[in-house]
Amino acid sequence: MKQRKFKKEVIDTFRLLTGKTFTIGDALNVYLSTPTKIHSESKSARQFVHRNILRFVSSADIVQVKSEGRAYTYKITEQFSARIAGTNAPEFPKKEDLPIPNNALGKNLTERLHQQKLMLLTAMGEAEEYDAIYKELPEIGAQIQDLYNESRDRCSKLLGKVKAIENLIALSGN
Structure with a gap:
């Protein structure tokens, strides 16, 4: 499967959620608190976070842990940890x-x-x-x-x- 590319602000947000279970609301709060956010309006930020969670789920970087009604709980996988380790690598060869x-x-x-x-x-x-x-x-x-x-x-x-x-x-x- 081809690895998808994610924007820096998306990686920064979900990096902070590594090792925790979270909801879309939790991810939204983390996103809105990051200095690299590109959306400041609540509705557009929530849509942005939700779309990216769905993208991460489809690429197996995030898994859905459980659902209570319409509220889903998610967890970041080891694959995502490997992805963010790759984004920390320098752009230029050593x-x-x-x-x-x-x-x-x-x-x-x-x-x-x-x-x-x-x-x-x-x-x-x-x-x-x-x-x-x-x-x-x-x-x-x-x-x-x-x-x-x-x-x-x-x-x-x-x-x-x-x-x-x-x-x-x-x-x-x-």
């Missing part, structure tokens, strides 16, 4: 996973890769902070929108550079 040629070009590329990754992490942090500030103070959204867009564009460009350097290192290692 230094020891990359084939590193012994020549000067390989050393230069490796140093360049580390520099680009550092710049990427900085730009990602900047974009995340603009987003967090906007969520706390939506009245200044117009003032920070351009800054946010610029940092997101920088993230995209830097990610492209990182991937290009990683591809070159992989090619030169063969």
Whole structure:
């Protein structure tokens, strides 16, 4: 079965429910308390949580434990724990996973890769902070929108550079 992809805010919500039995209402309360939520209105948030519980049930990440009338109780499976362990893994290969040629070009590329990754992490942090500030103070959204867009564009460009350097290192290692 193909593994489904879930948004970060969904994973963050259900990660907090690991090891507990919960209802849709419990999951909704946890979701509304997470800073990464994308719905603040109660009805749309409840629908979002319910849809994602159904998606998790269909992918066997969550199982229905019991039902009392219309109220269902759910529990997270080991498969979900494995999934969230996978989401905690870094996006980039570790230094020891990359084939590193012994020549000067390989050393230069490796140093360049580390520099680009550092710049990427900085730009990602900047974009995340603009987003967090906007969520706390939506009245200044117009003032920070351009800054946010610029940092997101920088993230995209830097990610492209990182991937290009990683591809070159992989090619030169063969």
